[in-house]
Amino acid sequence: xxxxxxxxxxxxxxxxxxxxxxxxxxxxxxxxxxxxxxxxxxxxxxxxxxxxxxxxxxxxxxxxxxxxxxxxxxxxxxxxxxxxxxxxxxxxxxxxxxxxxxxxxxxxxxxxxxxxxxxxxxxxxxxxxxxxxxxxxxxxxxxxxxxxxxxxxxxxxxxxxxxxxxxxxxxxxxxxxxxxxxxxxxxxxxxxxxxxxxxxxxxxxxxxxxxxxxxxxxxxxxxxxxxxxxxxxxxxxx
Amino acid sequence: xxxxxxxxxxxxxxxxxxxxxxxxxxxxxxxxxxxxxxxxxxxxxxxxxxxxxxxxxxxxxxxxxxxxxxxxxxxxxxxxxxxxxxxxxxxxxxxxxxxxxxxxxxxxxxxxxxxxxxxxxxxxxxxxxxxxxxxxxxxxxxxxxxxxxxxxxxxxxxxxxxxxxxxxxxxxxxxxxxxxxxxxxxxxxxxxxxxxxxxxxxxxxxxxxxxxxxxxxxx
Numbered sequence: 001x002x003x004x005x006x007x008x009x010x011x012x013x014x015x016x017x018x019x020x021x022x023x024x025x026x027x028x029x030x031x032x033x034x035x036x037x038x039x040x041x042x043x044x045x046x047x048x049x050x051x052x053x054x055x056x057x058x059x060x061x062x063x064x065x066x067x068x069x070x071x072x073x074x075x076x077x078x079x080x081x082x083x084x085x086x087x088x089x090x091x092x093x094x095x096x097x098x099x100x101x102x103x104x105x106x107x108x109x110x111x112x113x114x115x116x117x118x119x120x121x122x123x124x125x126x127x128x129x130x131x132x133x134x135x136x137x138x139x140x141x142x143x144x145x146x147x148x149x150x151x152x153x154x155x156x157x158x159x160x161x162x163x164x165x166x167x168x169x170x171x172x173x174x175x176x177x178x179x180x181x182x183x184x185x186x187x188x189x190x191x192x193x194x195x196x197x198x199x200x201x202x203x204x205x206x207x208x209x210x211x212x213x214x215x216x217x218x219x220x221x222x223x224x225x226x227x228x229x230x231x232x233x234x235x236x237x238x
Numbered sequence: 239x240x241x242x243x244x245x246x247x248x249x250x251x252x253x254x255x256x257x258x259x260x261x262x263x264x265x266x267x268x269x270x271x272x273x274x275x276x277x278x279x280x281x282x283x284x285x286x287x288x289x290x291x292x293x294x295x296x297x298x299x300x301x302x303x304x305x306x307x308x309x310x311x312x313x314x315x316x317x318x319x320x321x322x323x324x325x326x327x328x329x330x331x332x333x334x335x336x337x338x339x340x341x342x343x344x345x346x347x348x349x350x351x352x353x354x355x356x357x358x359x360x361x362x363x364x365x366x367x368x369x370x371x372x373x374x375x376x377x378x379x380x381x382x383x384x385x386x387x388x389x390x391x392x393x394x395x396x397x398x399x400x401x402x403x404x405x406x407x408x409x410x411x412x413x414x415x416x417x418x419x420x421x422x423x424x425x426x427x428x429x430x431x432x433x434x435x436x437x438x439x440x441x442x443x444x445x446x447x448x449x450x451x452x453x454x455x456x457x
Contacts, residue, residue: 046267050271050311051267051270052329053314053329055332056332057274061341061343063277063278064277064347067350068270068277071272071277072269072270075262076262076269120360120361121361123402123404138390139243140243140290140293160254161245162251163249165445166247166434166439174253175256181440184442185442185443186446187445189445189446189447191447191448192407192448192450
């Protein structure tokens, strides 16, 4: 029974891919992604139902399709972890900036002029060899999207949300990160309008890199705290 | 509400499924649902807390079975109907009822980025005295409201320390029911992992939760 349940949850976690392969409406030429997955879990009419809701809301004057296009464009192209990577690289390169970031991330990140969530506080938490921070939202899917973009499916999944607080070390091992026994793990459950970003350890061997080169090393996963930042040229430091 | 959404500490949800090079959206319908939810929220018929509560009202089997944006779609339809913006009949047919009025979109294309900036509205610039101070020992209250709350079950009755005062925020428990914002301080509270999970946790590990004044009592 347990394996059935796991299969079912695993399928649910990737079910989003199903819509691309199932139930193309006649003339649905705008279907952009094509996957080879054989999932059948998303109702084949979901594409149609969403289309139908959009046409209703447009006809009733509640939304403008051009506005929806602009929103999608913003989600896909204007937001994303590259913004957060620039913040982290600057903190590594500039000790005064790092100090500001750790004291008041909302203001420090506003210096970059990213679209930010008005009314939300940002907090940066710093990793060290003895301290590892991990971010989760057990109740829904709160995520620092002004710096990281929209969250990946795994971050929103029941598997991650449920276990990150009770077994963070086990979850991190699933991401390939085995922490020392004596390190301290801090899990940040985003229960309010405060969004967290991890300031990862700067990898060894990067002393001569420019801020831009440093930013290119910083990954989304490291800023959530599920991996470390690697510097492949020196063989990695994880 | 003690629902399946409050899943912190559950252990039977399987391993984390990781997708390499995951796209922002997996299909066009997901992107349209996300955008519609944002554009419809601009009408201010509901607030973020009411939206979260609507997610919590999704029946548990559906909540676990739905993909993320499938749930968003179900919640958007529920909110639109509940707040009188369309009838179930109109949702079914995909066409407005004869003679229904036509609105002017609340969000313009030019306003998209400013709306993104209003993604969450929680902090309030008002003076409210904090009930607790940094370093103080506190206990999360044992409450079991049937409405919306942001106090997870796994922390109720547990003792921790105030780590940081985040300032004043809207209180979700009342705001979700449109019963007022009740602005109050939110704190980062440090709970030792052993206080939450017992001996199986490492003594040095901790979980930090953000908690409103009304969730806490002196310990």
